[in-house]
Amino acid sequence: MDSSTVVILDFGAQYTQLIARRIREFNVFSVVLPCTAPLDAITALNPIGIVLSGGPSSVYDADAPKADAAVLDLGLPVLGICYGMQFMAHHLGGKVVPSDKREYGDAVVEVVQTNKLFAGLPVELQVWMSHGDSVVDLPTGFNIAAKTHNALASIANEATRMYAVQWHPEVAHSKQGTALLKNFVLNICGAQANWTPAHFIETTVDAIRKQVGTGHAICALSGGVDSAVAAVLVAKAIGDRLTCIFVNNGVLRKNEFAQVQANMREKLGLKVVAVDASKRFLQQLGGITDPETKRKIIGREFITVFDDEAARILKEQEKHGELQQDAKGNEIAWLVQGTLYPDVIESSSVKGPSQTIKSHHNVGGLPENMKLKLIEPLRDLFKDEVRRVGRDLGMPDDVLDRQPFPGPGLAVRIVGEITPERVEILQNADDIVVFEIKKAGLYKKIWQSFAVLLPVKSVGVMGDQRTYAYTCAIRAVHSEDGMTADWVPLPYEVLKTISSRIVNEVRGINRVVYDITSKPPGTIEWE
Known part of the structure; x- marks a missing residue:
C-alpha cells in the first residue's frame, strides 16, 4: 500500500467520493471506506490522515451512521466535514444541537483564528453549506476557527492535529475548498504526491489480469468515453480474449449505431460485435412512463442480450477450436462496464449510508440472477479522471472529448x-x-x-x-x-x-x- 494514503470514512454524503477525487488531484492516493469499517481495516491501510465525510443524518438520530470513535485516538490528523464535524465534536465531549435556521447553499465564512488549515486563504471564504445541526459547545482543547452569521463554521485542535469545517470544501461551489484540502493533505498530513493516472493504469491492468485469469470477457460498449476507456484497459490486460458488444437498444442518437462501430474498430482496434436489438427493447418499453421502470427494463434487456451473445460466441470458439476455460470451466465469465462513481453514488449506497437518487442500467438496474460477473475498472473515478487515463492510454481526442451520454440512452430524455x-x-x-x-x-x-x-x-x-x-x-x-x-x-x-x-x-x-x-x-x- 502506498505510504501516503488518506482514508475517507463515508457517513453517507452524496459528495463523499468528491473528497477522494480532490485528494487524487494532488497525486495522493485516497480510499473511501464505509463509516462502519472496523478499526483494524482502517489501520491496515497505514493511513497518514483521516477525513470524516458529511452525511444526511443528525448525530442524535436513532439510526445515525456511526464510526468507531477510537479512530479519533489514533494520533493521526483528522478533518471532519459537515456531519464529520458534528461527529467529532459529539464524541470528544462537545455539544451539537438542531440549528434555528438551516444553512443550505452559498454562504460566506469568516476566519476568526488562523491555523494550518487556513494557511494562505483569505479571511472571508465563499463556501457551500448543507446542514441542519450545529456545534454550540467545543470539546476540550478546541478553538473556534471560523464563523458564519448564525453558526460555528470551523473548529480546531492544532495540538492533536484535528480540524473540522461545517461546509463542503470538496464541491466546486466552495471557491477556496481545494486549497483548504491541499493544506490538510500536503501540509498537515505530510503526504507525498506520487499517485498518478499512470499508476492507476498499471495497478488496474494487473488486477484485471489476475481477476480474469485465462477466461474471457465481454464489454458493454456504448461508444462513449467511459465504456471505451474501460474496454481499452481490459484489452490491455487480456488482449483478444475481450469481445466488445455494442447493442442498438432503440434509443441511441441519430446514426450512432453505424458511427460507433467504425470508431471502435478503426480508431481503437477493438474486437466489436454489433447487435441490433432495437425492436425487443422498444417492445418492452412500450406503455412505460415511470423512469425507474424504464431504467430497470433496459438493464434487464441488456444483460439478456449479453447472455445470448456470450453463448453464441462460445459456440463460435468451440467450432474453431479456440475454446479456453477458466478454473471453473467458464469461457466467458466476465462483463466489463464503464460505470463511474456518479453512477454508483446516485444508484445505491455502496461505500456508506448515502441516499439513492436514481438507478442506472449499469448499476442499480442489474438483475439479481445475472449470469455474468462484473468488471467495473472505472467505478471509483470521475469523468475528467477517466479522460486523463484515456490520454495516458494513447486514445484519440475525438473519442475522449465526447460529451457524456446516459447508459439508458434517449429513454431518460x-x-x-x-x-x-x-x-x-x-x-x-x-x-x-x-x-x-x-x-x-x-x-x-x-x-x-x-x-x-x-x-x-x-x-x-x-x-x-x-x-x-x-x-x-x-x-x-x-x-x-x-x-x-x-x-x-x-x-x-x-x-x-x-x-x-x-x-x-x-x-x-x-x-x-x-x-x-x-x-x-x-x-x-x-x-
Missing part, C-alpha cells in the same frame, strides 16, 4: 411513454442541438448539451395552419464531474438558431424551451 415515433422526433431534434453547439465552437467547453422531449403538447401556428405538437427542452450544463452542475447561458443567437431549426425541420415539435435549473436541486438528466 423522452419524458413519458417511449414509442418509435417519439424516439425519431428526439433523435432529429438532438442531432440539431449537437450540430449547432459544435458549429458555435462550444461542444468541448460544455459538459453536456442535448434535447429532451416532453409529454406536453401545445397549440402553434405554422404556414397559417394550426398545429398541436410536442414541446422540446434544451439542456446545457457546466460541470467538473457530474456531481454538481450549473446551467450554461448559451448565446441567444445559438438558442435562436437551434429553436428555429427544430421547429422548422422536426415534424412533431412546435415549441422549444430552455432549462435553466442547476444540480442540485435538479439532476442533469430529466429522468
Whole structure:
C-alpha cells in the first residue's frame, strides 16, 4: 500500500467520493471506506490522515451512521466535514444541537483564528453549506476557527492535529475548498504526491489480469468515453480474449449505431460485435412512463442480450477450436462496464449510508440472477479522471472529448411513454442541438448539451395552419464531474438558431424551451 494514503470514512454524503477525487488531484492516493469499517481495516491501510465525510443524518438520530470513535485516538490528523464535524465534536465531549435556521447553499465564512488549515486563504471564504445541526459547545482543547452569521463554521485542535469545517470544501461551489484540502493533505498530513493516472493504469491492468485469469470477457460498449476507456484497459490486460458488444437498444442518437462501430474498430482496434436489438427493447418499453421502470427494463434487456451473445460466441470458439476455460470451466465469465462513481453514488449506497437518487442500467438496474460477473475498472473515478487515463492510454481526442451520454440512452430524455415515433422526433431534434453547439465552437467547453422531449403538447401556428405538437427542452450544463452542475447561458443567437431549426425541420415539435435549473436541486438528466 502506498505510504501516503488518506482514508475517507463515508457517513453517507452524496459528495463523499468528491473528497477522494480532490485528494487524487494532488497525486495522493485516497480510499473511501464505509463509516462502519472496523478499526483494524482502517489501520491496515497505514493511513497518514483521516477525513470524516458529511452525511444526511443528525448525530442524535436513532439510526445515525456511526464510526468507531477510537479512530479519533489514533494520533493521526483528522478533518471532519459537515456531519464529520458534528461527529467529532459529539464524541470528544462537545455539544451539537438542531440549528434555528438551516444553512443550505452559498454562504460566506469568516476566519476568526488562523491555523494550518487556513494557511494562505483569505479571511472571508465563499463556501457551500448543507446542514441542519450545529456545534454550540467545543470539546476540550478546541478553538473556534471560523464563523458564519448564525453558526460555528470551523473548529480546531492544532495540538492533536484535528480540524473540522461545517461546509463542503470538496464541491466546486466552495471557491477556496481545494486549497483548504491541499493544506490538510500536503501540509498537515505530510503526504507525498506520487499517485498518478499512470499508476492507476498499471495497478488496474494487473488486477484485471489476475481477476480474469485465462477466461474471457465481454464489454458493454456504448461508444462513449467511459465504456471505451474501460474496454481499452481490459484489452490491455487480456488482449483478444475481450469481445466488445455494442447493442442498438432503440434509443441511441441519430446514426450512432453505424458511427460507433467504425470508431471502435478503426480508431481503437477493438474486437466489436454489433447487435441490433432495437425492436425487443422498444417492445418492452412500450406503455412505460415511470423512469425507474424504464431504467430497470433496459438493464434487464441488456444483460439478456449479453447472455445470448456470450453463448453464441462460445459456440463460435468451440467450432474453431479456440475454446479456453477458466478454473471453473467458464469461457466467458466476465462483463466489463464503464460505470463511474456518479453512477454508483446516485444508484445505491455502496461505500456508506448515502441516499439513492436514481438507478442506472449499469448499476442499480442489474438483475439479481445475472449470469455474468462484473468488471467495473472505472467505478471509483470521475469523468475528467477517466479522460486523463484515456490520454495516458494513447486514445484519440475525438473519442475522449465526447460529451457524456446516459447508459439508458434517449429513454431518460423522452419524458413519458417511449414509442418509435417519439424516439425519431428526439433523435432529429438532438442531432440539431449537437450540430449547432459544435458549429458555435462550444461542444468541448460544455459538459453536456442535448434535447429532451416532453409529454406536453401545445397549440402553434405554422404556414397559417394550426398545429398541436410536442414541446422540446434544451439542456446545457457546466460541470467538473457530474456531481454538481450549473446551467450554461448559451448565446441567444445559438438558442435562436437551434429553436428555429427544430421547429422548422422536426415534424412533431412546435415549441422549444430552455432549462435553466442547476444540480442540485435538479439532476442533469430529466429522468
